[in-house]
Amino acid sequence: MREVSKSFGTVQALRGFALSVQGGEFVTVVGPSGCGKSTLFNIVAGLDEPDDGGILRFKDRGCHARELLGRVSFMPQRDLLLPWRNVIDNAILANEIEGASRRDARARALAMLPEFGLAGFEKQYPHQLSGGMRQRVALMRTFLFERELMLLDEPFGALDALTRTMMQRWLLDVWQRHRRTILFITHDVDEAIFLGDRVLVMTARPGAVKLARQVDLPRPRTPDLVTAPEFVALKREILDAIEEEAMKSFIASTGA
Amino acid sequence: MSRSAARGIAGGVLLLLIWEVLARGLSLPAYTLPAVSDILGAVWTHRVPLFSAGWLTAAEALAGYAIGCVAGIGIAVLLVLLPPLRGGLLPVMMAINSVPVAAYSPLVLLWFGIGVASKVVMVALAVGFTIFLSALAGFDRVDRRSADLMRSFGAGHLAILWRLRLPAAMPLIAAGMRVSTVRSLIVAIVTEMLGAYGGLGWIIYQAVVQIDFVQVWSAIVVASALSLSFFGLVGAVERRVIFWK
Ligand SMILES: Nc1ncnc2c1ncn2[C@@H]1O[C@H](COP(=O)(O)OP(=O)(O)OP(=O)(O)O)[C@@H](O)[C@H]1O
Numbered sequence A: 001m002r003e004v005s006k007s008f009g010t011v012q013a014l015r016g017f018a019l020s021v022q023g024g025e026f027v028t029v030v031g032p033s034g035c036g037k038s039t040l041f042n043i044v045a046g047l048d049e050p051d052d053g054g055i056l057r058f059k060d061r062g063c064h065a066r067e068l069l070g071r072v073s074f075m076p077q078r079d080l081l082l083p084w085r086n087v088i089d090n091a092i093l094a095n096e097i098e099g100a101s102r103r104d105a106r107a108r109a110l111a112m113l114p115e116f117g118l119a120g121f122e123k124q125y126p127h128q129l130s131g132g133m134r135q136r137v138a139l140m141r142t143f144l145f146e147r148e149l150m151l152l153d154e155p156f157g158a159l160d161a162l163t164r165t166m167m168q169r170w171l172l173d174v175w176q177r178h179r180r181t182i183l184f185i186t187h188d189v190d191e192a193i194f195l196g197d198r199v200l201v202m203t204a205r206p207g208a209v210k211l212a213r214q215v216d217l218p219r220p221r222t223p224d225l226v227t228a229p230e231f232v233a234l235k236r237e238i239l240d241a242i243e244e245e246a247m248k249s250f251i252a253s254t255g256a
Numbered sequence B: 001m002s003r004s005a006a007r008g009i010a011g012g013v014l015l016l017l018i019w020e021v022l023a024r025g026l027s028l029p030a031y032t033l034p035a036v037s038d039i040l041g042a043v044w045t046h047r048v049p050l051f052s053a054g055w056l057t058a059a060e061a062l063a064g065y066a067i068g069c070v071a072g073i074g075i076a077v078l079l080v081l082l083p084p085l086r087g088g089l090l091p092v093m094m095a096i097n098s099v100p101v102a103a104y105s106p107l108v109l110l111w112f113g114i115g116v117a118s119k120v121v122m123v124a125l126a127v128g129f130t131i132f133l134s135a136l137a138g139f140d141r142v143d144r145r146s147a148d149l150m151r152s153f154g155a156g157h158l159a160i161l162w163r164l165r166l167p168a169a170m171p172l173i174a175a176g177m178r179v180s181t182v183r184s185l186i187v188a189i190v191t192e193m194l195g196a197y198g199g200l201g202w203i204i205y206q207a208v209v210q211i212d213f214v215q216v217w218s219a220i221v222v223a224s225a226l227s228l229s230f231f232g233l234v235g236a237v238e239r240r241v242i243f244w245k
């Protein structure tokens, strides 16, 4: 995508945003709150059209955002599980909408449960689950909707630090086996570097790409990586960039 | 039986006891307040006509209730699927609903006669509006982000209605249905009092004309029994169906 902008009334959320993602790549996006990360995802998911002049290309073909509806698998910032559906039926929601037979979809989901740490919970309802489990059900729903491109908007944002690191390792594990292209939003720089092939730092609103860094750390990655010198150096650079932007948006919002 | 139900029953029994003692102790005349025992006695003596009247009223209320529920939900679905219709139809519906249903009863009796049909129509009107409004409120309450998520899966309007809006609206629809049970019997009885060939309302009206107040009370007892059991039944089904609340 190139030259993508998006305004809501007088608020410009994105301006001249450009990004290109290779198949199989894991790209993480960090940026100050309100810089337009979710807006970016809404466009890539096909829910919002960019302003005139924005150019989107998907699989080497130009397209409108709305043509992407049903073609990328999107996990929004909140889990949005349906309270009247149990774990399995929540997980197969997208497949049902695609018109897959419920029986086949359920069977596939059931086979996937252990991998998502949900074995034995298929008959539970969302209000009976912990926050981390709900998040995994939402992830499973996203994985079962088999599209090459996955958009994950702060999937671990609501989790405590411990659950979070476990989920990160688990996600890398699953990603390595299923090999999808992932765009991943987070507030957490450690998480961004630990997971990504490439880290993107966004500017304060209106959002654009401030900095893009390749993460040349070997995979599979282990938790002790966060103390490796390359990791720390990269983290320093990214934190500096974010801080600069955060200051800008803070000054802008206090009207100074 | 739950604790609160037991407490409710205990309270009711206590109230009836006080009533009995007061009516007997002060020897109130029957047109002021007959004793509970006299009323229950009358219910027993007249059980055959009371039963058939109760049956008729219940059938009218039930038929009108069913029609009202289906029509109320149906119209709400229509307005959700065809938003332009909404702007035109909603104000008209609100205008009609702002007048108490009782005000329409002379017209309904005129158009549908004093047989069963007019009672069913009146109940259907009263129930239909309640259900329509709760269904519409329920459909509108859906989180936009959930609808967006389903759109991102490629869902159209119908799929979103069926898989998201309808279930999400169920708690409100069910609450409307529970409240409407009592309303359906009230409206059926009131319409019968205005003109009918039978039913509890008709019995009450006849009894008033004959100054037989114990009979009025016995019809009231049967009506409340019907009303309470209908309310309890729908409430129980509601708790089972809407388990996630
Ligand atoms: N539907 C909308 N209508 C009006 N303004 C909007 C809308 N969606 C987003 N915005 C505005 O666009 C800007 C970017 O919002 P966005 O949700 O993309 O931020 P974000 O980077 O995801 O923030 P966070 O990290 O807090 O999730 C915000 O200033 C927000 O107020």
Ligand SMILES: [Mg+2]
Pocket (backbone or CB within 6 Å): A037, A038, A039, A077, A153
């Ligand atoms: Mg966001």
